[in-house]
Amino acid sequence: MATINLATKYEKKLDERFKQSSLTDAYAGKSYSFEGVNAIKIWTIDQVPITDYNRNASASRFGTINELGDTVQTLVMTQDKAYTFAIDAGNAGEQFNIKHCNAVLKQVWDEQVVPEVDRYRFSTWSNGAGIVTAGAALTKDTVIEALLTGHAAMSNKRVPKGKARVTFISETLAIQTKLATNLQNNEKYTTGAILNGQIGVINGSPIVAVPDDLLPAGVSFLIKYKGSTVDPMKRKVLRVQTHPLGFDADIGEGRYIHDSFVLGQKINGLYVYGATASVTxxxxxxxxxxxxxxxxxxxxxxxxxxxxxxxxxxxxxxxxxxxxxxxxxxxxxxxxxxxxxxxxxxxxxxxxxxxx
Structure with missing residues (x-):
């Protein structure tokens, strides 16, 4: 019987991993600048006592006069990250030149850096929250009440309502939210939100579904007031070194300096609901x-x-x-x-x- 040697080949198109745009950038706090420095100090004035006006006082009728005090919060950046790789000219030439340094730099950013930064922010926001509730796993019968309770808790702390807030919810809990008993008779929700793959809006603020592994373990949802945090991305470098001394290769270099901080006077702009076993x-x-x-x-x-x-x-x-x-x-x-x-x-x- 004759031997048939079938041909095989390497395809000239790379198989890239799934990637997702940042889930936190649109809701990150960017009110303070770290330009030119590694740390900033933020002043907060002390609260002033309210008293009765005294029409008969011989001195100040507005009350005792004291110098206005203040407190300072210091924010020091700690996250200085980098990555690098080489694409040897000999190897590249014998792989149909399928690897391109610029494209790989961008691919590493999209596939690895974006979710890492999101995960870091979610951890900082959750651990820095002023209001944290521990409870049982939420179901389609209880999830909407839990979300509304969280928003009410923030409102009771005078946190502004509406689009200044966002509700981040785990993908697992998003299923229960879409099936929520409270919403099944809402035609606009069922035909619009579910069929379009959206979670919807609650209390005037958007609900954003987040892969479970990006939220801290046990966290079901996080409600955030945008201005409650400072989340600088101070430096982003994606650079190609073409045949530097000692290498017949292109060298890819990536660096990013970022961090995330919760403002001391705005901790109640962060509300977390988590499993009892996972929350202190x-x-x-x-x-x-x-x-x-x-x-x-x-x-x-x-x-x-x-x-x-x-x-x-x-x-x-x-x-x-x-x-x-x-x-x-x-x-x-x-x-x-x-x-x-x-x-x-x-x-x-x-x-x-x-x-x-």
């Missing part, structure tokens, strides 16, 4: 007569607090709670606290004012 319980603050402070959070590894009203998640004055040496908060002191546990999402921030 928000601390309970108890202040005894005399001002002694007791902080508790079931299962927490550490509890952090401030006594000056600043956000303990990023304040320069934050302290670690020690039950053997409890702090004292005189009357009028604003106590804030949050808890963390290894491999779990940080808790929300608890707040109370000491009665002394």
């Amino acid at each position: 319980a928000t601390p309970t603050i108890e202040i005894a007569s005399g001002g002694q402070v007791t902080l508790t959070s079931s299962g927490a590894t550490k509890i952090y607090y401030t006594l000056d009203g600043t956000n303990p998640k990023n304040s320069d004055t934050v302290q670690t709670y020690d039950s053997g040496s409890k702090p004292n908060a005189p009357a009028g002191t604003v106590v804030k606290a949050y808890a963390e546990t290894t491999s779990k999402l940080n808790s929300g921030v608890a707040e109370t004012v000491s009665a002394g």
Whole structure:
């Protein structure tokens, strides 16, 4: 029997991986500039006490005059990333010149950098949230109420409504949202949102579906007020070095400097709903007569607090709670606290004012 040697060949078109545009860029905070510096300081003025006007006072009838104080939040960039590769001229010539340095630089950016930056931002936003709720897995019967409850919690903290907010929801929970019992009789939703592959709008803000692995483990959804964070992409370099000294090759070089920060006065512009087993319980603050402070959070590894009203998640004055040496908060002191546990999402921030 004759032997037939069938021909094979390498195709001249690369098989690229799936890629997705950034899910966070449109909702990233860009109100502050890091141009020319690695760190910035942001001032916040202290709140001014409101009192009754005294028509009979011999001095200031508006109350006691004190110098207006302030606090400072320092944002220091930490994420300086890079990648590189070589395409040898000999190898390229013997592979139909199928690899092009410019195209590969862009492909690495789209396939690897974009999701990495999104994942970093979602982690920073979620762990920096001021309001964190832990609960059972959501279903089509409970998801809409949970979303509305989250928006209401933010509204109760005076967070602006509407398009300034966005709801990021996991792809898994998006299924339950599309099937939500509350929406099945809404013809506009079922024919428009579902058939067009959109999640829709809730409380005037868009709902954006996010691959499960981009959100921190256990997080079902995150509601964000756009201006609650600072998310600089300070430098983006995609560069080709053509046959540099010592190489008969094209060298691709990529570098990007970025970071993400939650503004101390806007932590309640971030609301997270996560599985009970994946979320650290928000601390309970108890202040005894005399001002002694007791902080508790079931299962927490550490509890952090401030006594000056600043956000303990990023304040320069934050302290670690020690039950053997409890702090004292005189009357009028604003106590804030949050808890963390290894491999779990940080808790929300608890707040109370000491009665002394």
